[in-house]
Amino acid sequence: MELILKNGLPHQAKGVNAISNVFKPNSFLSNKLFYTNPLLELDKDVLLEQIKEVQTSNKIHPEYTGLNTIGNYLNLDIKMETGTGKTYVYTSTIFELHKRYKINKFIVVVPTLPIKAGAKQFLSDPYVKKHFKDVCGYNAEIDLQVLESVKKKKGKQYFPSVVREFVSGSSQNTNKIQVMLTNMALLTNSKILTKNDYDSGVEDFFKPVDAIKATLPFVIIDEPHRFSKQQKAFNFITEQIQPQCIIRYGATFPSKTIGRGKNKKTLKDYQNLVYDLNACDSFNQNLIKGIAKEHFEPLSKREDKVKIMNIESKTSVKFNYIKRDSSNKSFLLSKGDSLSIVSEQFEGITIDAIGNNYFELSNGQTKYQGEEFSTDIYSSSYQEQMLKLAIERHFETERINFDRRFKIKTLALFFIDDIYSYRKKDNSDKEAYLKNTFERLLLEKIDEVLPTLSKTNDKEYIKYLEASKQDISNCHAGYFSQDNSDSDDDIAKEVKEILHDKKSLLSIRTNEGEINPRRFLFSKWTLKEGWDNPNVFTITKLRSSGSENSKLQEVGRGLRLPVDENGNRISNEEFKLNYIIDFTEADFAEKLVKEINDDLPKGFVITEEKLNEVAKKLSIEPDDLFIELLTKKYIDRKYNIVIENTGKFFEEYPDFSIGLNDNKVTDRNKKTDRKIKIRASAYSELKELWEAINQKYVIYYDNLEKEEYLKNQLVAIFEDDVFTDVVLSSKRQIVATTDDNIMGAYESGGVQYTIDKTIPYSDFLKRINRQTNLPIKRINEALISFSENNTDTEIKINEFSVANFVSKFSDWKIQNLEGHFTYKKSSLSLKSTALTYANGSPKKEITQGRIGTKFVEGTPTNKYLYDAYTYDSPLEKDNILADISEVIVYGKIPRSSLAIPTITGQSYSPDFMYVVKKVNGDKTLNIIVETKDVDNQSTLRAIEDAKINCAKEFFNQLTIDGYTVKFEEQIRNKKIKQIIDEVLVNK
Incomplete structure (x- = not known):
């Protein structure tokens, strides 16, 4: 594919004309020497008047026009938000200034090598040259010279050829524009331009910087926030190169402080700002993608996580316990230590073993250096949850982008913390766990999506996913700073594609017609300013970039509008960038919006x-x-x-x-974070019911206290194929033709592998104990009895046997304990709840996410407990909107707020509570409703069914104890009005 540049886009044309219109044909005197630019007449009054004309035309705010000034050179500023085409605009400006005023010597200065590489690629690319010559009609080409650092050599010191070519290029040549590209470091840390002992020179100049200065150049500065006027590189430009004009292009500019005392204030260091395309305008005019920020929200709403900072070989592990407010505390643990030292949520889990860069936990898990995991989902790493979310969002976008007449290749970018979590280090036993996890999750997602496409006409997308599945490692690639010195051919190929072959990365198929599935990129903040790809739709930040970074700079790699498979930029619709971060930056969206709006002038003129x-x-x-x-x-x-x-x-x-339109930066977590008010008057009607259902009850089993009964049951579980081998089977197919010359794939003999992850016997007992709460003594006795009665059975003490036993014990509880347990009220006093303080008074508000993730506009009826309608399922929405005359008051029970013990070992919390009038109208009836948005009872899983049955028993016991509560189930086809009517009739 060829990228197709568009000429004459209004927002870019304004930037080009803003510079070009500052000058007039009589602003310059003809050059006297062939190698110099025309001489700019620095008539300050005339230039300032012309600048004001341009500023008026472009509606520059008075706050900025008040900063106009001209010194020993002319400075002009262009503000353009990331993603709106700064490089294209300053390149167009070079051509336009050459066409109008014969300016022929330009120096482009950038802050970093990646930006330099990007600028070099753009300025020298054949399709760019063709665009400006044929499409734009400029009868000229840029002759690009790139200044690079050179190694010291013995012998002759040759004058830099780049400078020689730049200076000696004739300004009289109307078909060539001399452009020299350099980076900040070469202006500040290198003597390449300031030495004067070269063996030769150019045009009587032996000091390169003097030769450059003699050309009377125009200097273009990219990313001016990296070049403050107090900075060494900027001073080198103004004092050594002494350009006639400096033109600064940037989304961000440096700041300066003016005034003293009460009059002291900080403002952007603009000087003759002639075009202001700020972030606000860029978003609102759909010149860049919108942003959808999202973070992983643990079910329990805990806002902390643990990061494995360092593993001392086989001795100790250093942890950081991190909270949402970014505060953290360090811990150093050794083998045998409990993770509960880090957080009480890890009670019962200890460090079993420590390797060179990993450690094993008593629950059978292996963790790696650099990994993060949440305290309430420690069974799965925090990064894994973020990867899963990122893949989910990617596929949502990819599916839409593929379903077009001209498809859009969809890319995702991941910023990670540790290169060796993605690339296995040579001669290391450390697994590249992040890469392995990503490939597993990607494969799972592809396997999930493919069956849903079988009945559609999406043959191309099916082929695309099948190709991805066949070569999952080719779907992703990485670029890190270490790669610049790496000699591995495969890594070099990845780096070349990411850094220098944008067209390949944007193409769904290769030049040979093969599917190109590479669309997931990993880096360590190496891909930042200077690198861009318009088809990045998801950025996932698996590492922190530092809280002081510009939020716009962080998302800048994904703001550009996408191009389709033919290279056309799509600008007639809205796109969103998915930006996925962890909970410590949950306020990212608010900070981004504030940053955008703070960058606006503080006042304006009303039109x-x-x-x-x-x-x-x-x-x-x-x-x-x-x-x-x-x-x-x-x-x-x-x-x-x-x-x-x-x-x-x-x-x-x-x-x-x-300011910024509301829908341009969205927060998928935001609605669940908002506070909903609890209506005190409504709660007073529910108070008695709420306190009753929050009383603490203990579950008692009829037979489990009988030692012989429990042992016999455990023996029976051990006899139910607990000790089985785990076998992986391969499926081998031979592709051949039959006698009828029909090609087919035929199964042949595969191979089978037996996996045995043996663990110590004591660990075997401990793991079962921790996951079932069965006494170790009882487990041991049952296993001894089993071994005596089953001498022919090989007892395999491994992780799989533990998992089998725990699973079968859970099934046994559901099948055998139902009907053989009772609830008894404990003596514990009622403490604070989701709705009340410890003294029983109602709280003023509750987080929306506790009562529903979706929001309904409108003011709730006075009967409703909260001042806003929120829900999780369509059935719940119907319930809260139903206006039932018999209902006195009702409300959604906050998620996981009740802790009814169940035989499954997990607590249970239903969904709705109602207080309704009895038929005679002078008394009330309490109803608790469990809402299941499924078609029928058989759809419920056994474990959910068991919880509901336990709830029935619990509320029955509550009634026996003197407080009547009716517990009802609601399946999808049953309306809440119907349930209430039935309860009232049957009462």
């Missing part, structure tokens, strides 16, 4: 169009509204907002406010 628009909305005449604003001293007679009254003005007239 007549805006005044008319707001007047119409307020049903008032525009003249009357103008007089009203003038009288209140919100504006002056020239429509300028009075700065000191800005806050009051926007508060009273919000329709005039400027």
